[in-house]
Amino acid sequence: MLRELVEQISHGNNLTIDQMTNVMNEILSGTQKDEDVAEFLKSLTQKGESDDELLAMLNKMEEFALHISPNCQGKVIDVCGTGGDNLKTFNISTAASFVIAGAGGNVAKHGNRSISGVSGSADIFEYFGFDLNSEPNKVNEIIEKFGIGFMFAQKFHPAMKNVANARKAVGGRTAFNLLGPLTNPAMV
Structure with missing residues (x-):
């Protein structure tokens, strides 16, 4: 699956929300090989992430995360x-x-x-x-x-352990650098 998506991305084509949701589910579940995930992340970075791709990644990361809800006065x-x-x-x-x-x-x-x-x-x-x-x-x-x-x-974000080796292999920024600030477990 990842290799097909890398091919699509390498031609400058954006992934649909459904495609990105499915691939993120596989990546965060740990069912993909590190080298395939690294190649996917490099391709996505080189193309530039679309809003829909980032939204799908964000939603899936939030689904896999632990959350908190502090009861504080004020925001x-x-x-x-x-x-x-x-x-x-x-x-x-x-x-x-x-x-x-x-x-x-x-x-x-x-x-x-x-x-x-x-x-x-x-x-x-x-x-x-x-x-x-x-x-x-x-x-x-x-x-x-x-x-x-x-x-x-x-x-x-315990599922991110399934992306750690791929991110190290990339050796630079990936979409996950953009997603980190957006996936606060307090939902703020």
Whole structure:
């Protein structure tokens, strides 16, 4: 299936929502070979992701994710970057999250370890002693009590383990860099 879709994409053709939904189901379920997934992701990146392709990927990722619903006064937000810029830049989104929480806002921070920068949000939260493997109910409690909590992408998006090797093989940005900020498990 993936090879046929790679052929379609390599000719500059977008996938339908149904095609992308089906392929994402297979990819996130772990039924596809890493090298085939890597080839698919490279082709999609080279063509450029369509809105419908990203929407289908987003919906399927949300379906496979763990979720939280903190009960806070006021809105809960996330501050997130896409990562993957390969510039060794400073992680400003995590610093901004602490400023927002310190000013009375509620932040459900969602992120991962650094791949190309100095530090990812997970690296920073871990450095400060946060348990990256905190269960969803614990993260809810932390946000409700302190106004900020962290959802480690690897914990809250367990199906992404089925894409990890392919993403490493690609060695650069993929659609998943765009989807990360859109798939906050608090649905913010």
